[in-house]
Amino acid sequence: MLELAILGFLYDTPLHGYKLRKRITALTGHVRPVAESTLYPAIKRLEKAGLLERATEPGAVAAPRHVLTLTGDGRSELRRRLAEPVQRDITDENRWFTVLAFLRHLADPAAQTAVLRRRLAFLETPASFFYEGDRPLRAEELDDPFRRGILTVARATTQAELAWLRATIDSLEGVAR
Amino acid sequence: MLELAILGFLYDTPLHGYKLRKRITALTGHVRPVAESTLYPAIKRLEKAGLLERATEPGAVAAPRHVLTLTGDGRSELRRRLAEPVQRDITDENRWFTVLAFLRHLADPAAQTAVLRRRLAFLETPASFFYEGDRPLRAEELDDPFRRGILTVARATTQAELAWLRATIDSLEGVAR
DNA sequence: TGAGGATACATCGGTAACGAGGTATTGCTC
DNA sequence: GAGCAATACCTCGTTACCGATGTATCCTCA
Incomplete structure (x- = not known):
């Protein structure tokens, strides 16, 4: 990183x-x-x-x-x-932000969207921090206020980033077409 | 961690x-x-x-x-x-989430809010990822769509977490009183 | 029957990162 | 003129972590 x-x-x-x-x-x-x-x-x-x-x-x-x-x-x-970022660069927000900070140096919009799509795929994969067996638990199902906080914050981040990713991919593909 | x-x-x-x-x-x-x-x-x-x-x-x-x-x-x-988490545990989201996941083991609500307040203070400190001299730049001031993304996502996270932190601190102090 | 996957633990070599400390200069304030 | 912050670079010892690899058992499914 x-x-x-x-x-x-x-x-x-x-x-x-x-x-x-x-x-x-x-x-x-x-x-x-x-x-x-x-x-x-x-x-x-x-x-x-x-x-x-x-x-x-x-x-x-x-x-x-x-x-x-x-x-x-x-x-x-x-x-x-x-x-070709390693998978950790995609999943770990600290590393991902570093990739994003310099992604403009990848001159080709298609190459840029390819990287954004990897992050998109990662964020679209359902994942929690806490499970009951194999089923991911939602914030509402937790009693612990601190664990609820983790899920609440993570969800807000994911929503914001998904919206940004989709809009940015769209606009990059608009340029390419 | x-x-x-x-x-x-x-x-x-x-x-x-x-x-x-x-x-x-x-x-x-x-x-x-x-x-x-x-x-x-x-x-x-x-x-x-x-x-x-x-x-x-x-x-x-x-x-x-x-x-x-x-x-x-x-x-x-x-x-x-x-x-008494080290400062990195407060600032780095990965580490912070680990602290949060177990914070309930700190039985005393006052000790819990003290930790939450440290995170609150960190999030309330104005900080960007990009500067013009000493002035932090806002998303709107950047041309680079990827760097705008960083600021957009970070801002959404910070807003969500601030709201959650304030509500949780309030409710913990309600219990204590 | 034999291959693969899950369970269950471990070692080894390598590396990125940390904290503490060191060296030296310039320029400002007290 | 003493002290301190900022500039500018560096070494050393230690730690945390990684990937590759090894060992062994049991179960399932083809």
């Missing part, structure tokens, strides 16, 4: 590590903060894999900066990860 | 590993599957820490089962983790 965010932000413009960190913190930081000790090793991994390059330039304020630029491989790797 | 779920499910009733896994999969599995190779070591950790005990009994169908029972320490450790 972190690597995807790095690739995604650098796809637009080269950035140095510190600024990249600010962007990532804005995107996912309020929910899941990114430790510096996670970011810098991740940058090194991507550099080692040939997906980005560093250039040292004098720091504007303090220490010298390492300006990070995606290579051609890096650019195609981002598109590959966006076009 | 996994440890919390193990403690939470065992708080109600002893279970063997396989059944525990089924429960956890129902709770969070559709979003974030739990690998067996994560669950069994986690059980061992908790056993080593003296939070649960194992008793081998013949398997109903196949191999012998290890029935897991919380110790007194395990029971108080669960209550402690529920009463």
Whole structure:
């Protein structure tokens, strides 16, 4: 997820590590903060894999900066990860939002809708958090107010996202036609 | 998060590993599957820490089962983790839902509302995923349909959860008074 | 009778992430 | 002029988790 965010932000413009960190913190930081000790090793991994390059330039304020630029491989790797997300990227909202944040980099509307449809299929699969045998329980069937809360909130999220997904898929297909 | 779920499910009733896994999969599995190779070591950790005990009994169908029972320490450790969740448990929806799923084990309504209030404070803090300088951007200000989607869905979730939180806190305080 | 699926538990190697700490500079406030 | 926040990068030890793989039993269905 972190690597995807790095690739995604650098796809637009080269950035140095510190600024990249600010962007990532804005995107996912309020929910899941990114430790510096996670970011810098991740940058090194991507550099080692040939997906980005560093250039040292004098720091504007303090220490010298390492300006990070995606290579051609890096650019195609981002598109590959966006076009073929692993299933966890589809089901886990934190990861899914990261995919969405950069999905515009997948230039082809058909490829974009294909990804949206995977999320749609996931959300349309009936699932609960609590079961009686195999039957998913509805909020109304639970006594526990906190568990009811989980189902209430999850349902609202799912409804909102389904509506958005369907509208967006429709409009993307309108463009394609 | 996994440890919390193990403690939470065992708080109600002893279970063997396989059944525990089924429960956890129902709770969070559709979003974030739990690998067996994560669950069994986690059980061992908790056993080593003296939070649960194992008793081998013949398997109903196949191999012998290890029935897991919380110790007194395990029971108080669960209550402690529920009463004083780390900040990530409050901000990350996956973790938060796990806290909620077991919050009823915190017998004291005042302790329960204290936890709900932490989530309330987090949700009431204005935050976006995208900024112009320091100013959070609203869905309407974005051109990118996918980023608009993130904000649209997040807003719907937040509204639903705020409503639920406020109603639940009110009703818990009604009980206390 | 034999293949597959469910039950039931476990190990192993690898990796992503965390927290704590370190280094160094600039610029602002007290 | 001392202290602190912000900028800018890094290492180290530990943990949590993953995928692949292994072992064994029982039941069902072809």
